[in-house]
Amino acid sequence: MEMTNLLIWLLPVPPLLAFFIIVLFANRSNKASWMIGVGAAALSFLGSMVVFFQAVGAEHLGEHPFGSRLDWLPLNGAHFQIGLMVDPLSAIAIFFVAITVFMIFIYSVGYHNWGQPKGDDDIPGLPPHGATVVEHGHEHVVPSIEPMFARFFAFIGLFAFGMFTLVLADNLLLLFIGWEIMGLCSYLLIGFWYGKPSARAAMIKAFITTRVGDVFMLLGIALLYTSTGTLSFRAILFDEQVLQALASTDSGFFGLSVAGLTGILLFIGTIGKSAQFPLHVWLPDAMEGPTPVSAMIHAAAMVSAGVYMVIRMFPLMAAGMEHGHLTPPMYAMALIGSVTALFAATIALAQNDVKRVLAYSTISQLGYMVAALGIGAYVAATFHLVTHAFFKALLFLGSGSVIHGMEHGVLHTGDHHVDPQNMYNMGGLKDKMPRTFWTFLIGGFALSGFPVVTAGFWSKDEILADAWAHSQFVFWVLAIAAFLTAFYTMRQITLTFLGKPRTKEAEHAHETNLWMTGPLMVLAVLAIGFGWVGIPESFPGLGNYSNNWLHHFLGHGLPEWLYTEALEFSWFPLIASLVVALGGLGLGYAVYKDVPSAEEDPLKKVLGGFHTWLENKYYFDEAYDFLFIQPAKWFSEKVVFQLMDRKLIDGFLHLVARVTYWLGGIFRNYFDIPVVNRLIGDTLGGAVPQWFGKQLRKVQTGAIQTYMILAMVVAFGGLFVFMITMR
Amino acid sequence: MIPLSWYLILAALLFGIGLFGVLARKNVIAILLGIELMLNAVNINLLAFWRYLTPGDVTAQIFTVMVFVVAAAEVAVGLALVISVWRKRDTAYADELDMLKW
Amino acid sequence: MEPIQIVFLIGAALVLGSAVMVVTRRNLIHAALFLILTLSGVAMIFVLLEAFYWAVIQVVVYIGAIAILIIMAIMVTRNVTGDTVKPFNNMAVWAAMLSVVASGSLIWALSYWPAFDQTAPVADTGEYVIRLLGLELFSAEGYLIPTMIASVLLLAALIAAIKSAFPISQEEE
């Protein structure tokens, strides 16, 4: 136990150390950098597994979590404590975080072309362009190593540190610290190739958009701290009296209780971080970063953090819930989550960029989790968070592998105008890249919820079952979204891997090396296998072999008054989820199996003008630019600076100065010059002193002895006179 | 027995001679010599006071130490200045060094 | 006339006579040599005052160091033998009168002092005083800080002397 408590503190440390060591000492050595980075991730991974399995074996982990705390901030004569803690939720979280992070680290080594020569004209800040090598007498172009290879591992190490800190934190402030560190890292990594204008825009967009949520969250933290005097999860969330007090105190804002207001403020943080509607705009643009970063943001860390936070704060969100009546924060979550799920899924239908489709699917899936939590499906939301992390990491890394394969083709043909990310440039990659294909297929099926075998099916099914039991509206929205998900996933798989190659580049695509496909295979196993820990006991047939371990493990991490037994089995949601998954997949394949180019996308005919809306993401970026960004720039520059500071305040000051100046002029012209200067100055001030000066000047001979004689005459003459007079 | 007055008169006369040297000589080094004489007069006075008035106390001697120190420092700096001036202006006459004149 | 008084008068005559020569000799070397004679006389006076320690210091520091230094400076700056310029400036008469007034008024002023004609008390002026002087000079309750300042002054004078007497460097030209 003591050892475990110590080990918990050591989990976030290796990536942080890796960051500092690489930045300070190893930044010139690519080899040292990746070894330090991957080694750190491996250490954290091993430690996490030890902690995880100890947590699984521990009894009553919910009541007595692992962890320890120490005095951090001296405040008001006492101390604000911070600590790390492993309860069932954190245990599950470090499990998936550690694995995916470790896999992403390994993958990154290959992705950034470790072992390849230096590029011909690569510069830091732009993706590598390839290097020319001479082999067997003729030149050809091969991929070149990333110019900022070392820096990548430093940043991603810090990223991992942030996530570990966040999931292990035992109080909201430490969680927020990890939260913001990840914000910084996502900023740095999205803009990793800052030479591209799009990356520059995306990095700022990501940071600012999430910061909108963050400042609300900070307010929520301050409010919670003010009203409870602590930020510790145990002290707030597991103390029914505290929660009831929060739920019954009026906050003075919009008729909400303090608990309600806090919950909503914190949830706004999640809206920013987990890219929920309407702050979702940054996430698709985050694709500008290298693909491992996308995987990190979409699966392992960034967006999961937002959902993790609301899952963590669930007792607060649910405080005051009686007889199944949703509290205001839960209502907000259910609404925003389901809207996001559907809304993002529709946009994903019309995207042609292989990563962008996945980005919108992430937003949509996060909406699922948030909606699930909104209707009280705590376990289901967590379950989906974990399975989603696995299969989304798999899909992103897979898409990176595809892009890499395509870039190989681009290098071969030398035609740099072909976008290696556009799905309409691909096709038939199944035979070129078999390992990537099969793993991607597994990931895609898990995302679509392909029945029984994939993990995604079990988690999504549980959410739908919960929704069916609690809110019809949420159920139907999510079901439609699930259908769309299956459809666009199959569209993606079909366009990318099936059929015939549409371009020369696709013909010359090449399977990537084991650095990259290895992690894919590991994740594929998890994308299938992890579902089995959460099979409902009452599920026909399979339920006999399962004890729904996840539900018991996680459920007992909740305070008792929130714990609910697993739902009774119901046929309708099961059938619904079978229908939408299989129907979506089948339809997707049927529609897209022979589409030759983007112009002939069948959806265009069906949807007409609406398709353009979808392609342009409902014009959200343009609207935000028009509504917020341009006005903010105008307001800052023209109103605050030019008008307020320069014109009004400085203008007032200049007015004061002007009046003073004018008064001074009057004094000068009508008093100083005639009276003082002429009358007094020219006669008394001029002539008289001048005469004295002329006389006195004679004494100044410059010879030292003259001065001395004068001095002595004064001194001894004085003495002499004194003697004469005083005798 | 010698009364204190003898010493004081001697010192006063020596001081006067030194003062004359300082005021009247042209050569800067000669001026320095005059200063030395004056300082010696001071020393005679100090030690005479010590012997006649406070023989058990060494305060007067402490002042003598200080006078010695000042004398040594003054000679060192003074001579260095003389040499420096000599090099620069090729003169050692005080009345020729009158750049401070208006 | 007691013998000791005669000795004093001889010493005084030596001091004053050679001092007059110091300030009047045209040849600076001669003046400097007479200075040595004056300083020796002063040392003699110190012996009469039973300040034996100071007599020794007088010989060592003044005659041994300062006088020699002055002679060397004279040799550096002047063609010593052929010094043909008038030794006094044009204010010599005024200076002489002032000096007389100075000495006279000093003596005159002092003569009103009650202790003017005091004779020396009997006192231990030997080793004890030297020891006390040393202790006073270097104890914090006594004169440690003035001693320190004096030593710093000497150091500063040394540096200043070196700096200003050094051959003219380029930057000062």
Add this chain to the structure above:
Amino acid sequence: MEKSLLTIILFAPSIAALLTLLIPKDYKKLIRIWALVASLVPLIFALVAWFSFEGAGADPNGYKFVVNQPWYQAIGSSYHVGMDGLSLTMVLLTTLLAPLAILASFGIEDRVRMYMALFLFLETGMLGVFLSLDLLLFFVFWEIGLVPMYFLINQWGSPKGEKELWNGMKVANRTYASFKFMIYTMAGSLGLLLAIQMLGVVFQTFDLPYIVGQWNAMAPGDEILGGFTTVGTAKAVAFWAFTIAFALKVPVWPFHTWLPDAHTEAPTAGSMILAGVLLKLGAFGFLRFVLPLYPEQAKAGANILAGLATAAIIFGAFAAFGQKDFKRLVAYSSVNHMGFVVLGVAAAARAIGSESATVALNGAVLQMFNHGLSAAGMFFLVGVVYDRIHTRDLEEMGGYFPLVPVYGGVLIFTSMASLGLPGLNGFISEFLVVRGAWGVFPVWTALGMIGLLFTGAYILKGISESLHGPLNETHVVHLSEINKRELAVITPLMVLMLWLGVWPGWLLDVIDKAMIALQSAIG
């Protein structure tokens, strides 16, 4: 040692300044090194004070290392200096920034001796404000600090730029800025001086602890000044006189327009000190003088003050976002950050004695320290670029990251500290202020979040326009990597930023005790 410690800290810089004047003016290297070494002396003694602070004996008012000698007996003023946790923090900041600023100004070639001497005098002025426990003594130091700063801006400020005034008269920007700085502060000082004189006449002394005790024991209806006015009226008037003087210095919106001008035109090291320490004088004045002397008036005026602070936070952030001049952007960020200090002070004034008040005060003082570090760092880094390419225009910059990776990393680090990234220092103080102010002024605090959001916006604007973005080819030749001396300036700041961000307990402990004592003194 305990007796003379503060005197040494206080006057070591000015003695060093006088000695600097003795060095021949052409020995530039010697002057620089001497100034640097001399400025380390107060730092060393400040560290001595820091380490012996816990064990040192306190006087009945809680001040340590107290010296109380008659100074101006005729009017009852005395040389009364002392140190509590608040002044200890500020002294530490000042003595730390001074050597760094001097090191940063090694590149100055013009009248080095005068520059360094002024700088060291300035340090004495600033330290004096933090250590004085006598109102008149305080005022003397308060004014002393102005003079060197005026000349530093006026003489060594950026030589470029002209401003046209209303009558077509053209003045150099630095002349305009220094003049504005001087007049603005003097304007505030007038009322301050009058109020101090009034207190002096009433109590026949300028001793701060004594006045605090007597003043608050009086009933508002008591007649003073021979029946000329009552305590209540006098307090209300004097409160505003003090508040305006300090608000000008902080500066609180709308008294802030001198700041961007002065900061932009000052030499790099001048900006460092200006932002790092001089702004703190105002905030310090609130804590040391306004709160203890006028608790009731402060409580009544707190809402207005909080509103102005919020305005400073918001408009400071907006104005910073609207800048094209990198240095001016950083200057406006000072308005933004100091707004949090004033917000914390206002919250504490309103709710004095409560837990929120302590937290807000802790946050405010810590924010003063943190802003000192990060603003000084930011100004220095802007100066580093300016030294090389001689422009501060963000639109001309861009794409420096690949050319100067180390500088880029340092800039991002410092920017993030300024932005308030958790794990670095600014976050903790801002969080504490928000936490403390939220319970007192929820609406103002919530509005302040707009400012916090735009803090992110302008910081990122600064980074992206300078480090990222398209490269300006003409700068490539001039732009060299940050050198060792410059690294030596920024490294201590970065270490402290990180250290305070990760483990702020060591400093906050001192501040916390001082703030609890401050409130218990008011009662």
